[in-house]
Amino acid sequence: MNPADYQRAARDWLERNVPSEGRADGDPIAQAKDFMARLYDAGYSGITWPERWGGQGLTQEEERAFAAAARDFTLPIYVFSIGLGMTGPTLVDRGTDAQRERFVRPLLRGEEIWCQLFSEPGAGSDVASLQTRAERDGDDWIVNGQKVWTSVAQHADWGLLLARTNVDVPKHKGLTMFVVDMHHPGVTVRPLKDMSGRSNFNEIFFDDVHIPDEHRVGDVDDGWSVAVTTLLHERLSISAGVGMGGQKDNPASLEALRRTVDTSDPLVRDELVELHIRSRALALFNQRLAQETEAGVFPGARGSAAKLLLAELTLYQADLATRLAGPESVVGGHPLGTVLSTAPGLALGGGTNEIMRNIVGDRVLNLPPEPRVDKTVPFKDLKVGTQA
């Protein structure tokens, strides 16, 4: 099917199947799962993923056509965004065939929800300094420790868990990646309220949680290289907007703002022009990265530049919209107040802006690294976390 036909068919399908607002009466997770199953059965989930594991095996061209069709809808798939954008691609890249067989199709069909268990109270940017332990016990591993800021964990069935398996080697060399059953006894999930008042992320406690060795992803002590795969996918999926609504329902979008602010004022017009320029610049950059991927050039660390630019655009857009709207934006639960309160999340989650700049500097521009005090020190002798 040519892209235009594909897009038209996808649009048709979305028009008939995306639940309209107001119908959100029942359990939102059940509704999301129901939608995801239909999306999968219609062939629109995992468009570019390998057919063998349940994907459609199509190209970026169809993916783009679908994204273009979806732009005018808000798909209720936020709860699947971690699985679709990060843990799923990691399993496709690095999992065993048995793991791919077991996990990928249910993930794509929305039957199982995934979360990503990397950050800890003492390890965020420097996630390789994490302290959660996994210790070998026959054919199992036993996990103890704490994770935090874990998005959608309160709904999750499975988690991709990075844990320490060796403290006698430098921090990057003693980590191993696992798939953990979030319903296993000993896993405690406590929702945390974020600055917008919502509870989308959690803290997680692991008390003697058993993981079978066949749920290990990659080699023992080679978890860092798996994590790097996940983080690359994370940045790309964030900048490509996986699981995010389009601009359609964004009250800070140019389309929304032009209806509510006085565009006869030349100062307002110029601000809106600036928003248009920045939005188009980033949208075109993302499209170019997608076209390069299709042509076989993997964007790699350049995805971090796209993620950084999106984080900055999001903060700028929320700030601009509230300035244009004026006093009403900060009272009475105004939608722009919510936009402003959620904007910082993107500049923190998935790696902070400073970390993105480090990555672009080190891996895209190949600038000299900063002197490191932690590279060769065995983990057990390293200073980590928050210390007075």
Add this chain to the structure above:
Amino acid sequence: MKLVPSQEQRELRAAVRDFLAAASPPAKARQGHDPEVYARLNGELGLSGLIVPEEYGGAGAGFAELAVALEETGAVLLPGPFLATVFAAVALTRAPDKELLAGIAEGRVAATLALPGADVTADDTGRLSGTLPQVLSGMEADVLLVTAGSALHAVDLTAEGVTRTPLETLDITRGQARVVLDGAPARTLGEPADGIADRLAVALAAEQLGVLRAALDAIVGYAKIRVAFGRYIGSYQGVKHKLADMHGKLEQAESIVRYAAWAADEAPDELPGAAALAQAYVGRACFEVARDSLLLHGGIGYTWEHDAHLYFKRAKTDEVLLGPPRLHRARIADLLEL
């Protein structure tokens, strides 16, 4: 939409880059126009005929190819009338009388284009009068294209009735001239199709992308060899983070230039918005990057001998070449129907 250069376009880029690296490196830019290099550029590489239709002896290529070539000429701050001739070729391809294109394609004729809004009038015999305060490469060009009334005219710049005076330009690598026409003989080329200004904006943005990239490359290279406090300056986050932000501008600028070139070739409906976007974004980004590249060089960047100021001044000159940048922003506002 095509945002990734094709194999042939990459080959064209490599050919132009290799040629310029040998024949016109940035170090040579401050010596100004070298007619011999210009002749070889057009002869060996056929650059002046790149977008000239085949029936006039050109390569019949599109803006996607032109953009790639202009990035490379921009990156070395190529002096001389190449951009001016591209501007003229753009106008000629949209005029009824295209004869002059043959001379341009051959490399025999260097031409320039008076920017829109010139106050020039034609008398009954078709002779032109008026003053053009700033004509790009006006001293190097042989022919000036200028609109009088609704028609485009060609004026032989060596003819009687034409007085040209070189201007002292901030950008020492490329000249401008004041041209006074006082009953100058001219040939009318008819009323051109619209869309010329948009195509100039796209061509210029491609040059700006090259300037931006070269200014960034220069400071990234220097940050890897300059040491302060026992460390390479590129290892300091104050420098590294700025360079990362400059890289973000490069990525976005390149994406916009590819898009605008594609629109010029294949999507006329999108061209006005793409062209205004290209000037509004790329023009600014180019100057900002050239400025920060200069600053991050330290004191050496402020010297006459160093090339940083050449990029800084070309970037500024380009940013205002098609008029104050607010015009591009105003155009966007109009197109968005704000």
